[in-house]
Amino acid sequence: MTEELELFCEDMDEQLGIMEETLVDMSELSIEEVDSEMINKLFRAMHTMKGNAGMFGFDDVVSFAHVAENLLDEVRNEKIALTQDMVDLFLLVNDHSKELIDITVQEDKLDDDQLEHHNDLLSQLSIFLGKEAPTTVSKSEQNQEQEETTIPTYLIEIRPKKSFYESDMDIFSIVKFLGVIGDISDLKLEDKDIPTIDKIEEKDGYLSISMRYECEEPFEDIQAAFDFVKDDIELNISNITKQVESIEVEAKEEEKVVVQTPEQPKTTTKSKPKPKAKKAEKSSSLRVDSAKVDQLINLIS
Amino acid sequence: MTLGFDELNIYEISNFKQEILNALEENESKDKFELDFEFVESIDLSSIQLLLSLKKYCDEKKLKLQLININAKSIRQKLKLFNLNETLGVVK
Numbered sequence: 001m002t003e004e005l006e007l008f009c010e011d012m013d014e015q016l017g018i019m020e021e022t023l024v025d026m027s028e029l030s031i032e033e034v035d036s037e038m039i040n041k042l043f044r045a046m047h048t049m050k051g052n053a054g055m056f057g058f059d060d061v062v063s064f065a066h067v068a069e070n071l072l073d074e075v076r077n078e079k080i081a082l083t084q085d086m087v088d089l090f091l092l093v094n095d096h097s098k099e100l101i102d103i104t105v106q107e108d109k110l111d112d113d114q115l116e117h118h119n120d121l122l123s124q125l126s127i128f129l130g131k132e133a134p135t136t137v138s139k140s141e142q143n144q145e146q147e148e149t150t151i152p153t154y155l156i157e158i159r160p161k162k163s164f165y166e167s168d169m170d171i172f173s174i175v176k177f178l179g180v181i182g183d184i185s186d187l188k189l190e191d192k193d194i195p196t197i198d199k200i201e202e203k204d205g206y207l208s209i210s211m212r213y214e215c216e217e218p219f220e221d222i223q224a225a226f227d228f229v230k231d232d233i234e235l236n237i238s239n240i241t242k243q244v245e246s247i248e249v250e251a252k253e254e255e256k257v258v259v260q261t262p263e264q265p266k267t268t269t270k271s272k273p274k275p276k277a278k279k280a281e282k283s284s285s286l287r288v289d290s291a292k293v294d295q296l297i298n299l300i301s
Numbered sequence: 302m303t304l305g306f307d308e309l310n311i312y313e314i315s316n317f318k319q320e321i322l323n324a325l326e327e328n329e330s331k332d333k334f335e336l337d338f339e340f341v342e343s344i345d346l347s348s349i350q351l352l353l354s355l356k357k358y359c360d361e362k363k364l365k366l367q368l369i370n371i372n373a374k375s376i377r378q379k380l381k382l383f384n385l386n387e388t389l390g391v392v393k
Contacts, residue, residue, distance in 0.1 A: 165311050165347045172346075172379055189383040194350060196358035197321060202314045207350050209383075 004169070004228075005105065008052055012101050015045040015052075019094045026087050034082060042090065043072040049097065051224040054177030057170070058104045061097070062180050064118065067125045068093050074129065089124055096121055150241060151183075151214045154222065157236040159208040164232035166203060175211075177225050182215025212240075302328075303337040309348035318351055325358070334359055339370040344379060352389055366390045 022041045026034050046069045053061035068090070074080040096117060103110060110118055156178075160171065178184055187209070194206040215222055219237075226235055302324040306313050321336075328334050334355075352368075359366040367390045371377055380386055386393075 160346065165345075165350075168311050168345070170345065172382070175382065187383060189349075189353075189385070191350075191353045191357075194354045194357060196361060197318065197325075197351065197354045198358060200318070200351065200354040202318045202347065202351055203311065205350075207346065207353070 002168070004167075005056070008056055009101075009105060011052055012049060015049045016094060016098055016101075019045045019090070019097075023087060023091050023094060027084075027091065031082055031084055031087075034087075036076065039072065039076045039082070043069065043076050046072055047221070047224070049101075051177075051221070051227065053101070053104075054180060054225060055173055055228045057173035057176050058101075059176070059180060060110075061100055061104055062177065064100060064122065065097065066181070067122055067129070068097075071125050071129050080128065086128060089121070089128070093121055093125070151216055152219075152239060153241045154213045154215065155210065155236075155238045155240045156213050156222075157208060157210045157234075157238075158226075159234040160205045160229075161232050161234065162204050164229060165205055167229075167232060169229050169232065171209065174225055174229070175209075178211075178213060178215075178222070181217045181221060181225075182213055185212045185214075187211045208234075302335065303339065304341050307340065307342050309341055309344045311345060311347045314347050314351060317348060321351075321355060328364075332363070333365045333367060335367045335369055337370050338368060338376065339372060341371075341376065342373045344373075344376045349379070349383070349385070353385075356389055367392050 019042055022038050022045075026038055046065055050062055050065035050069055053065060071080065071086075072090075075082050075086070099114065100110070100118070103114070158171070158174075164171075175184065175187070188211070190208040190210065191206070193208075194200065200206070213222070219239075222237060226233065302320070304317075304320075306317060309317055325334065336352075356366050358364075369392045371380070371391060380389065380391060385391070
């Protein structure tokens with residue numbers, strides 16, 4: 001077992017211990033006596049577990065913890081009321097998480113009974129999430145809401161340092177984890193600083209990675225994906241939602257305007273990339289670095 | 302050149318670089334440089350970085366770089382993830 005994996009197991013034990021202790025305390029109280037700090041403690045532990053498992057690409061642990069974390073998030077935000085059944089369920093979730101982590105670390109698989117139990121817990125968590133989820137919004141309201149909701153978009157730039165390579169951390173696990181909680185696009189490896197092989201210092205870091213990232217999870221969750229390596233990389237996460245929106249809106253407006261012009265048929269205007277770029281250049285008045293605007297133009301087009 | 306490494310990672314990177322440099326010396330009169338990945342099962346970012354530096358060298362020397370026999374799924378996935386198949390001359 002690598003040193004990193006040992007640290008991971010130690011941290012998981014700690015988080016699971018916190019959860020167990022909190023849940024036992026909660027089960028000894030009446031529901032009215034359970035305070036928000038106890039719920040927050042559970043949420044933080046589950047959140048840390050999910051983030052750490054993601055760092056190692058343990059997708060089964062991540063997806064399981066994600067559902068449990070969602071329910072805890074709804075409870076802490078008072079969108080779903082805590083019940084004694086829920087506390088009992090979280091005790092089972094805690095036990096199963098231990099089992100799931102052990103099995104995953106040993107690169108083993110759940111047997112049939114364990115898998116049935118796993119799926120059963122997931123459906124019980126989902127029932128709590130589904131049953132209590134607000135359902136009073138009408139269909140038209142829902143559509144309207146969907147149209148108005150913009151998924152936060154980020155530009156993530158990562159430059160691994162020498163220490164990153166030396167610690168044998170896996171950038172692919174981080175990317176994989178980000179892919180679990182959001183959508184990655186335009187992933188690029190920037191190699192302009194790399195010397196030729198006869199001149200390279202092979203353990204140094206010359207590469208940088210950039211991606212466009214859409215994610216509805218809190219910003220802290222995205223940052224947490226890099227917790228393990230934060231001292232070993234240069235990281236820049238910029239929220240580009242507004243810039244993307246403004247370029248999209250301008251592009252849409254331009255489409256509308258051009259469509260209304262009788263001389264120019266719709267099909268021609270929609271497929272023309274040039275006007276979009278022109279408009280996007282104008283958005284440099286948003287005080288964004290011009291290189292970034294260029295990058296955004298590429299992303300949008 | 303057939304690579305004799307199961308894993309291309311930071312622990313092997315110096316040997317990997319040296320083997321490539323030796324092979325490049327022997328390859329001087331040719332117009333193509335081929336790396337055979339038949340026995341390689343995994344690759345990390347430091348090795349991808351080294352392959353990109355090899356590509357730069359090959360471009361300077363007007364050598365055509367080709368990576369052949371990439372059987373390991375994880376390697377294929379990583380190269381695809383960063384759109385490197387074309388850049389590194391992966392032969393399917």
